[in-house]
Amino acid sequence: MLRLPIYLDHCATTACDERVVAEMLPYFTRYYGNASSRNHAFGWKAQAAVEEAQQRVAALIGAEPGEIIFTSGATESCNLALRGISTLYAGTGNHIITAKTEHKAVLDTCKDLERNGMEITWLDVGPNGQVDLQELRSAIKPATILIAIMWANNETGVVMPVHEIGDIAREHQVLFFSDATQAAGKLPVDVKAAGLGIMAFSSHKLYGPKGTGALYISRRHPRVKLAAQITGGGQQNNIRSGTLNVPGIVGFGKAAAICREVMSDEAVRLGALRNKLEEGLLQLPEVYINGYGSERLPHVCNASFGYLSSNEILSALNKDIALSSGSACTSGSLDPSYVLKAMQVPDLLARATVRFSLGRQTTGEEIPLVIRQVTHTIEALRNSSPAWLLRD
Ligand SMILES: Cc1ncc(COP(=O)(O)O)c(C=O)c1O
Structure with missing residues (x-):
């Protein structure tokens, strides 16, 4: 369930x-x-x-x-x-x-x-x-x-x-x-x-x-x-x-x-779920996984969704999925993350970032639902965004 x-x-x-x-x-x-x-x-x-x-x-x-x-x-x-x-x-x-x-x-x-x-x-x-x-x-x-x-x-x-x-x-x-x-x-x-x-x-x-x-x-x-x-x-x-x-x-x-007992199996299981999640997210256009190709923690996915803002994505999803932008919130507006800035991620993308971090309670059933919800939300937000509709 x-x-x-x-x-x-x-x-x-x-x-x-x-x-x-x-x-x-x-x-x-x-x-x-x-x-x-x-x-x-x-x-x-x-x-x-x-x-x-x-x-x-x-x-x-x-x-x-x-x-x-x-x-x-x-x-x-x-x-x-x-x-x-x-x-x-x-x-x-x-x-x-x-x-x-x-x-x-x-x-x-x-x-x-x-x-x-x-x-x-x-x-x-x-x-x-x-x-x-x-x-x-x-x-x-x-x-x-x-x-x-x-x-x-x-x-x-x-x-x-x-x-x-x-x-x-x-x-x-x-x-x-x-x-x-x-x-x-x-x-x-x-x-x-x-x-x-x-x-x-x-x-x-x-x-x-x-x-x-x-x-x-x-x-x-x-x-x-x-x-x-x-x-x-x-x-x-x-x-x-x-x-x-x-x-x-x-x-x-x-x-x-x-952790000593379960860590290695957990890493394999969560790594597979994280990869499945990323595969799903990458079906959308203008999605970038930050740190992709580097050695990463197996349960973490940091994704930027072009033409949107972290705030609007998180607000649209937060009833169903608890996520984070990974960047500091100052005076109501999201500053681009200093971590992504240091990695030379362009500001606009850095401001459109969501961190998905999986864990011991995450199940294989949840990931397809998350992919569906995120896909639906990103498409709906983009379809009402002039920046997206007027892009080249
Ligand atoms: C890399 C890193 N260092 C330090 C901390 C601070 O840890 P604590 O909440 O135990 O003070 C955190 C927590 O987010 C962290 O991710």
């Missing part, structure tokens, strides 16, 4: 898996101890649960449990990483290399650091959405303390050449940080193989609860240190003080364990 509306906005967030919720529940009402309480069984139980979650989350990304600290989400993790490293390594250098297509959690933090005296190199990307490795190499200088490049883009799903970037970072002995929020739990992520010193990710993108994230901090080769940004009780090795969100952390752990 098809249930409307169909949810195709899994890059924004995912439903918490019911197995995750079941595992979290006792930690609200029965095992409610503070994980820092060392003198009684309530505290020990909470601490044991946090340690198990650390193991599960670490296993998802090829890290050691002691290399995981928990945060409130990837935004916080990115902030802790960028600010913590800039502060601690200030004596060594003041230069960070990042890319123009990063999520705002990295972009705006880097802009803030720039205002405070850091030098930031903003790498361009090609039309394929990826940074040029030669440009990256040329940008490295003696003052470079960090390369910050995301694993996979949240708008287009384009995957960066992370392993090659890791090799370059190692070669130049520069620390490598990646925002892997969209990749973790979806693609094989191995922090050691990728040469990462530090990595941010989030629970709610991988079928865990909202409000919980993680930061991987390498302990060996390299041993990474951060200046604490949140001070207080000294929890989590003094890096991130504050009472641990035990139910959220337990949920994140369970979600990570499930």
